[in-house]
Amino acid sequence: MNIVGWMIVFCEVAFWVVIILGLVARYIFKREKLGLVLLALTPLIDLLLLITAGIDLYRGAVATQVHAIAAVYIGVSIAFGKSMIEWADQRFQYYVTKQGEKPKKLYGIEYSKQYFKSWVRHLIAYAIGATLLAGLIFWIGDATRTEALSGMLRFWSFVLVIDLVIAISHFIWPKKEKKKTIN
Structure with missing residues (x-):
């Protein structure tokens, strides 16, 4: 695995570490501003990955799947970042601090609407990632490199349609709550 691959791993770990530290600062140590600052660091992690991939390609590296995944990661992180932080925040409040509401499982039309909102986020992630991929393709200007x-762009387009x-x-077939059995 090259430097970009390791940077993706680092960024994913750093993303969740920063979120956990932000939640701990906010709820355990009651340092709301510090928690907010830590949570606001997440876009900088994406920027670090973008710079690393850009420098690697600028130095003449042939674009690999790892470079393509970096663009996908950035798109997904930007589009889903806020909702992932909200998801973690809700669960941290309920399970760790024993405050807040228990996370609710959705069924029926509520679940359908929530899944469609998630697909819209997927579309936004795709727009961001595809723009990065197209930009890199244009910047490098060599189809063999x-x-x-290009392959990732085609594959992701297919995945986006399947997700829709x-x-x-x-x-059409709403998710139903599983019936509880009594043993």
């Missing part, structure tokens, strides 16, 4: 980036089909299917 950017084949992995799944989102629509939830409106």
